[in-house]
Structure formats: C-alpha cells, structure tokens
Amino acid sequence: MSTAVRVTDVSDPSVKEMVLLSLAGELDYTNAERFRHDLHQVIGQDRGDLVMDLTDLTFCDSTGIQAFLNTRKIVQDRGGSIVLxxxxxxxxxxxxxxxLAQAFGVQPTVADAVRALRPQQPAPDIHGGGPS
Amino acid sequence: MIGDHGQRWPIDEDLSALRERLHHYAAQAGIRGERLNDLLLATNEAVINVLEHGGGKGTVDVWQDETHLTIDVTDTVGLLTTEHIPAKRPTGTIRGFGLWLMTQLCDEFTIEQLAEGSRVRLRMNLRSPAARTGALNQEDPGQEQVRASL
Structure with a gap:
C-alpha cells in the first residue's frame, strides 16, 4: 500500500470561511480511501470554500480524481467552492x-486561488507553490 | 515472451513500488518527460483494474526490443475485453476513465483474452520523434463541459 497522502491545514485566519489544505505524497487506488477519510476529518462540518495546494502531490490516478470529485460535491452541497x-x-x-480541469477551478498558485475566490480580499501572506 | 532484458513483477497493492520500478526501467530504455509520466499512469490504471475487477492477482511483464517498450498487465479472471473500452471520453461518471486514459496515454493499447486471463498490452515507440524529444502530440479530448452532477 502506498504511503498515506499528507493533508495539512495551512489556512490563513485572515481569510474567512476558507480552508486551505496542503497535500503531499502520491494519491492512488491503495490510499485514496484513507485520503478521503483524512480530508473529511480536516474539513469537518465547516462551511465555506476549500483551496487545495497540490504542489507536492506528485502522483494522482483515476481513483484519486474520484476522491477529488467527491470532496467537490461535499463542498458544493454546503454552498462553497473548491479550487485546486x-x-x-x-x-x-x-x-x-x-x-475535469473545467469541473474544478484550477489556478497556477495558491495566491491566485485565493484571489479567484475572494476578489475583494487583500493579498494574503501565503506563498503560492512552495513546499510548506 | 520475455527477452533478455525483460522483467516480470507480481501485482500487489504496493503501487508506489511498482511505479518506481517501472520508472527506472523505462528511463533506462530512453523514455523521458511527459511520455514517461504517461506510461506510469497508464500502467497504474491497468494494474488498478486487476486489483479492482480482475481477481486482485496477476503479473506485469515489461521488456524492450529495438522499436518498442512493451508492458503486459495480465489478470487471472479474464473478464476484461475490448468491449469495455469507451469509444469516447466518459462524461457524467468516473467509471471507465481508467480504460479511456489508457487509450490516450500510450502509442498502442490492446486487450487480449488468453488462457490465463485478460492481458492489457501497453506500448511506447522508442523511435518516434516524440520519443526523442520527450514531447507527445497531445490529442485534445474536446472541450465539452463535464456535467455539474459529477
């Protein structure tokens, strides 16, 4: 079984109602269920938007994509948006x-993702793309 | 089937180790960049099929000759046939994406039913211009929107 994908909450408190997660590792058939579980633990019952920083997710197969789609549905059912x-x-x-690039809002950096969701928000103090 | 340079790996749940072995093998055969990534993803999808629908056991055979790197992924139940390959990109469902991806990621993709099971064969041309530059002539799968119900 592949090593579990690390899911780290790196939310910026100044950006309200937005969870920012950093993912690291290789997401595949053997750890996708664990990933889905860990992800749902982190986002819990929070309403709002979700940004996932995929800089350090170096592999993802079709079952990983399925996990992203499930998460997208949960976030959208709560009235939020998801951006990769x-x-x-x-x-x-x-x-x-x-x-599926169109099904997700895909942005080149985390800063771009936050801007896409919060056009009025001043630029947060987060790095777009570097390992955290 | 396996020549001097061929290798056979049993299928198990350690997909990460399989990708690493394949990465090493394909890189020494001269496959680079996006084509190497495509081959890893296609093989991973073929092996997932075995784990999920093909009895959970099987083999990966990999070898190269003068023109191709070939990967055979063989299961033990033999239910997979060419009829399972989607004619076009699946929409509205994730199922079938693995087989669809295999049609897009490799230079050749075939399914054969043998006595021991179904065999997916994935091949990369080692002499194509794309193989030398590491660039693949990407076929645009189209721009139709994925339904919001996904």
Whole structure:
C-alpha cells in the first residue's frame, strides 16, 4: 500500500470561511480511501470554500480524481467552492485528459486561488507553490 | 515472451513500488518527460483494474526490443475485453476513465483474452520523434463541459 497522502491545514485566519489544505505524497487506488477519510476529518462540518495546494502531490490516478470529485460535491452541497492550486504536471495531465480541469477551478498558485475566490480580499501572506 | 532484458513483477497493492520500478526501467530504455509520466499512469490504471475487477492477482511483464517498450498487465479472471473500452471520453461518471486514459496515454493499447486471463498490452515507440524529444502530440479530448452532477 502506498504511503498515506499528507493533508495539512495551512489556512490563513485572515481569510474567512476558507480552508486551505496542503497535500503531499502520491494519491492512488491503495490510499485514496484513507485520503478521503483524512480530508473529511480536516474539513469537518465547516462551511465555506476549500483551496487545495497540490504542489507536492506528485502522483494522482483515476481513483484519486474520484476522491477529488467527491470532496467537490461535499463542498458544493454546503454552498462553497473548491479550487485546486499549483497542480504538478502529472496531475494537470490527468485533469486535462479526463476533461475535469473545467469541473474544478484550477489556478497556477495558491495566491491566485485565493484571489479567484475572494476578489475583494487583500493579498494574503501565503506563498503560492512552495513546499510548506 | 520475455527477452533478455525483460522483467516480470507480481501485482500487489504496493503501487508506489511498482511505479518506481517501472520508472527506472523505462528511463533506462530512453523514455523521458511527459511520455514517461504517461506510461506510469497508464500502467497504474491497468494494474488498478486487476486489483479492482480482475481477481486482485496477476503479473506485469515489461521488456524492450529495438522499436518498442512493451508492458503486459495480465489478470487471472479474464473478464476484461475490448468491449469495455469507451469509444469516447466518459462524461457524467468516473467509471471507465481508467480504460479511456489508457487509450490516450500510450502509442498502442490492446486487450487480449488468453488462457490465463485478460492481458492489457501497453506500448511506447522508442523511435518516434516524440520519443526523442520527450514531447507527445497531445490529442485534445474536446472541450465539452463535464456535467455539474459529477
């Protein structure tokens, strides 16, 4: 079984009703269920938007994409939006081939993702893309 | 089937180790960049099929000749046939994406039913211009929107 994907809450308190998560590792069939569980633990019952920093997610297969789609549904059912930030080229490729790039708001950096969701918000003090 | 340079790996749940072995093998065969990533993803999807629908056991055979790197992923139940391959990109459901991806990611993708089970064969041309530059002539799968119900 592949090592569990690390899910870290790196939310900026100055940005209200937005959870920012950093993902690291390789997401595949063998750890996607664990990932889904960990992710739901972190986002809990919070309403609001979700940004996932994918800089350090170096692999994702079709079951990983399924986990993202499930999370997207949960966030949207609560009235929020989900944006994927800084996807690795491998992840960009699978999102493109499956046609799901349009289903997610994909932004090149975390700062771009926050701006896309909060156009009025002053730029937060977070780094777009570097490992955290 | 396996030549001097071929290897056989049993399928198990350690997909990460499988990708690492395949990465090493394909890189020494001269596959680079996006084509290497595509091959890793396609093989991963074929192995997932075995774990999920193909009895959970099987083998990955990999070898190279002068023109191709070939990967055979063989299961033990033999239910997978060419009829399972989506004719076009699935919409509205995630199911079928694995097989669809395999059609897009490799230079050749075939399914054969053998005595021991169904065999997915994935091949990368080692002599194509794309193989030399590491760039793949990407086929745009279209721009139709994925339904919001996903």
């Amino acid at each position: 930030a800084s996807p690795h080229p491998r992840l960009k490729r699978i999102l493109h081939l499956t046609g």
